[in-house]
Amino acid sequence: MSVPALSGRVFLLITGASQGIGRQIAESFAPLLGDGSLVLLLARSASGLQETAGKLSGKIKVHTVSVDLSTATADKLRDIIGTALTPAGAKQFEKAVIVHNAASVGDVSQSTVAMTDFQVWRDYYDLNVFAPAVLNGVFMEFFNADAKVARLVINITSKCGIEPFKSMAYYCSGKAAREMFFKVFAVEYPNVNVLNYSPGPVETDMLRTVQTNIGDPEVKEAFVQLATSRSALTTEQTVSRLVKILESQNYKSGQHVDYYDSGY
Template sequence: MSVPLLSGKVFLLVTGASQGIGKQITESFATLLGNGSVVLLIARNKNALKETAQKLPKSLSVHTASMDLSVATADELKDVVCKALGSESATQFEKAVIVHNAGSLGDVSKPANDMKDFEIWRNYYNLNVFSPAILNGVFMELFNKETKVTRLVVNITSLCGIQPCKSLAYYCTGKAAREMFFKVFAIENPQVNVLNYSPGPVETDMQEVLRNNLGDADGKKTFNDIKASGSVLTTEQTINRLMEILKLQNYKSGDHVDYYDKQDLKQ
């Protein structure tokens, strides 16, 4: 599949690249990048990151950074990106792409009334809202409009960011806040292409947690029924759809686009 936004010499940064959707994004996007492109993968699991990196084309310069994004400072994040750039100037790239995929469900066993611990809320938002916002700012500082580089921001969001689900107050509010940040970023930066992509129900560790541990019985049954009906998507299915959406570009920058949205019908 040809995707102009991912062609040529690209600097690609993917968070949460060690497993699941992030791993698939990395592997699928990497096949489209031109020779000499630089790929930076960030996640906590060092060994899993290396496994992802080893699967990428040898024509790419691949860098990994094992770090906990929930406690990383802006300076630390900038250092990681600068190390990946090395002697390369940001102006040497045709495209700069950042995929904000890293995130967590949080405790899915409790109703909203039982979520009374400030520290748990702070830790959740540090990883799921604050770190992508800060990393995005660092990325845009390095690949600013003066570089003349085409910039693409993909935020992996969820239907839960626009639709409430019982026992998922951490996840729903985190996704909503994160998505709204990128919507604001999009209208403030019209020269940047921004997509909030909702990947649908994908067979990942998160889906297993929802099927086994969700506190709301009806919701738990729904997730198990989705699995039983064979409706759970593979990571390859949802990322192929993401690439199709990026190829067609029939969305307004900042839009929430779901796997099931018929973007190809929007002319």
């Protein structure tokens, strides 16, 4: 398969790459990259990152950095990307791709009126909204118009960003804010290809956390049903769909595209 957005000499950055969807994106994207490409994998788990790196093709370079994105400063992120690029810089690549995947579901046991701790809100938004926004800005500093590379930004979003689910106000509000940020980015920078991809219900640790801890009984039953009916998607299924969407390019930059949407 040839995916134009991922072909040639590519710099690919993936957050949350130590497990789940992030790991699968690395595994599925890597074979599509051309010789001389570099994959930068970020996550908190150093061992998980090494496991992911070990699954990638030897034809590309892989750089892993264990980092807590919720506390990393812009300068720290500049250092990480700059070190990976080496003195040759951004111009050695034909394309630059960043996948904002890292996220947490937050406390799903509470209703909205119980969410009264400012620090919990700040911690949640630091990782899920502020970190991808700042990282995206830093990434674009390196891969600006002067670098003359084609740029693709993928934000892993959720149906929860456009539809409310009881007991999931942290997650729903965070996904909504994050998606809108990338929609604004898309209209500000029309020469950057931006996709908000909603992967559907995927069998991951996050899904299992929701199934176990969700406070609202109605929503809990719906999520538990995914397990009993075995209807949750595998990471391979959802990332394969993402690749096909990128191959078709049949979306408007910044658009929310769900796994189940037709026409892609």
